[in-house]
Amino acid sequence: MSDLRIGDISKRLGLSTDTLRYYEKIGLLPAVRRTASGIRVYNDKDISRLKFIQRAQKMNFTLAEIASLLHMREDPQHARAEVRELTHKKLSEVECYLQDLTTLRNELTLLMNLCAGSEDGCPIIEGIENP
């Protein structure tokens, strides 16, 4: 992928340009390369890092936690003990979340199949009303 400017990244990832600048300011993103005229140019590594930040934010990780995880991501072999511990803790959270998602997917699959096979309306509503 060719280098992208801040407006392109903003559109692609759905992050505001202010947010992108802020991430750089607080060090979540290392200083982004700039053109001679001072325009920020994001490379693949920057984009990968931003996607990681987005995913972690969806899991409600704080920016401070994400910063630690990014250290781990950069250099896992030399990560400090507390960063390794945090990463382990967050991995457990992700696995729990994933298990919940899997159960939800299975429930919805069953309800959808019931819906498809039903002649008298859809039992999805009944299933949701009787948790």
Added chain:
Amino acid sequence: MSDSTLDIEIFSAPSCNQCNKAFQLTEMVLKERGDISANLRVVNVVDELDYAVKLGVRATPGIAINGVLVFTALPSKATLHEAITLRITKGETALPDKTRP
């Protein structure tokens, strides 16, 4: 009569025509054998969604024997007969009540 007692659960849903057939078929197989003691239960998946999903039910009808989902669609009579016979031959018995909801 065999010493074994099987737990057979038919996972069913309202308006599922095949589900009733699954129940009738199971009853018929048990009656024909005549030597099996079985706890036959119809599980409404809408009422017991968590339990159904836990056992792997993704569509109805489903048939579980001793807490294990064996059929994910209406089986033939011969296949159901075979599955029941297999479990009796292996000496499987009904699970303790605590494993069920």
